[in-house]
Amino acid sequence: MSTFFxxxxxxxxxxxxxxxxxxxxxxxxxxxxxxxxxxxxxxxVTLLAVxxxxxxxxxxxLIPIDLLRLVVGGFLLVFGLQWLRKAILRxxxxxxxxxxxLIFSKQVSTLGQVSPSGQGVIDWVGFTxxxxxxxxxxxxxxxxxxxxxxxxxAGAGTEGVMVASAGALAAFxxxxxxxxxxxxxxxxxxxxxxxxxxxxxxxxxxxxxAGEGAGVEWPLADATILVLxxxxxxxxxxxxxxxxxxAQRALATA
Amino acid sequence: MxxxxxxxxFWWDFLVGDAWEVAAGVVVTLAAVMLLVTVTPAAAELxxxxxVLAVIVLMGVSLAREASHR
Numbered sequence: 001m002s003t004f005f006x007x008x009x010x011x012x013x014x015x016x017x018x019x020x021x022x023x024x025x026x027x028x029x030x031x032x033x034x035x036x037x038x039x040x041x042x043x044x045v046t047l048l049a050v051x052x053x054x055x056x057x058x059x060x061x062l063i064p065i066d067l068l069r070l071v072v073g074g075f076l077l078v079f080g081l082q083w084l085r086k087a088i089l090r091x092x093x094x095x096x097x098x099x100x101x102l103i104f105s106k107q108v109s110t111l112g113q114v115s116p117s118g119q120g121v122i123d124w125v126g127f128t129x130x131x132x133x134x135x136x137x138x139x140x141x142x143x144x145x146x147x148x149x150x151x152x153x154a155g156a157g158t159e160g161v162m163v164a165s166a167g168a169l170a171a172f173x174x175x176x177x178x179x180x181x182x183x184x185x186x187x188x189x190x191x192x193x194x195x196x197x198x199x200x201x202x203x204x205x206x207x208x209x210a211g212e213g214a215g216v217e218w219p220l221a222d223a224t225i226l227v228l229x230x231x232x233x234x235x236x237x238x239x240x241x242x243x244x245x246x247a248q249r250a251l252a253t254a
Numbered sequence: 255m256x257x258x259x260x261x262x263x264f265w266w267d268f269l270v271g272d273a274w275e276v277a278a279g280v281v282v283t284l285a286a287v288m289l290l291v292t293v294t295p296a297a298a299e300l301x302x303x304x305x306v307l308a309v310i311v312l313m314g315v316s317l318a319r320e321a322s323h324r
Contacts (some may be wrong), residue, residue, distance in 0.1 A: 010285070017299075036277070046294070063263050070284065070288075074280060074281070075269070075286055077280055078269050078270075078276065078280050079269060081273075081276050081280070081309065081312070081313060082269075082270075082271040082273060082276065082277075084313070085273055085283045085316060085317065085320075086271075086294070089317070089320060094320065094321060121258060126311065158264060169279055203309070207305060207306060207309060210280075210284055210305075211284075211301070211302055211305050214287040214288045214290030214301075214305075215282045215287060215288055215292070215298055216287060216291070216298060216301045216302045216305060217298040217299045217302070218297075219299060219302070225300070228306065231306060231310075232309075232310075233258065235310050235313070235314075239313070239317055243317065243321055247321070
């Protein structure tokens with residue numbers, strides 16, 4: 001692999017992983033608040049940096065990626081489905097629109113972490129989702145940089161890794177700029193619509209990662225996430241329509 | 255003790271919520287896929303649609319159960 005091709009391959013592969021991480025950050029930040037999301041994402045990046053500094057290129061073989069995919073993917077899938085389920089029930093009129101905040105404030109209250117003004121409180125939901133999503137995607141970026149760099153002919157040993165790292169850095173800058181540009185317009189989307197979309201995305205990402213971790217070979221690789229998103233969207237909209245109709249029928253016969 | 259209980263309750267509510275059947279179904283599905291792929295590695299490409307189908311069935315059953323309770 002020449003220097004140009006190594007840079008381009010690492011750049012494109014890292015863009016895919018970083019867009020996935022950005023999607024989770026944006027979805028979590030808009031629905032659960034930016035403070036906890038940014039803290040979670042920053043902690044994940046810091047932890048990754050510490051691991052890389054400590055273990056260098058051996059990081060790629062140190063952490064069992066399939067186990068991590070299974071655990072993080074399973075977690076996101078379960079959490080995403082819970083969120084989607086509630087959003088479907090709300091959209092069909094079977095659940096009140098704002099009960100999520102009430103339930104969540106009760107949860108935090110039981111942990112004794114609510115200050116009277118609500119300021120300075122960590123949203124553990126936002127924090128955990130952002131942390132796990134960014135940590136897993138970040139680790140995949142590390143794998144790409146190490147494997148692409150080590151297997152290239154652009155330079156022996158660390159030189160190849162440096163070129164691949166430059167590709168990853170360029171991808172990070174591009175994705176970060178896109179994230180800064182789109183986060184404000186996205187914040188204007190109605191709350192339940194956004195939660196519906198976030199539930200769909202988390203379920204799609206979760207299915208993909210957990211499946212990979214369990215041993216599934218997705219035929220379209222990362223593009224499978226888009227297919228999963230489409231399939232779950234069709235199901236969710238059909239479920240809303242069916243539940244609405246059954247609720248109206250129940251009202252008519254009452 | 256109370257802190258431990260609160261911590262456990264938080265994670266239970268966070269992951270399982272009011273639809274335990276969805277969480278349990280996902281765990282069973284992933285375990286079944288792992289077993290299937292381990293026993294029959296050639297099935298790895300075919301198990302993806304099965305996972306998606308299982309998720310849709312789980313959600314359908316859970317939503318129908320919720321609707322019937324209202």
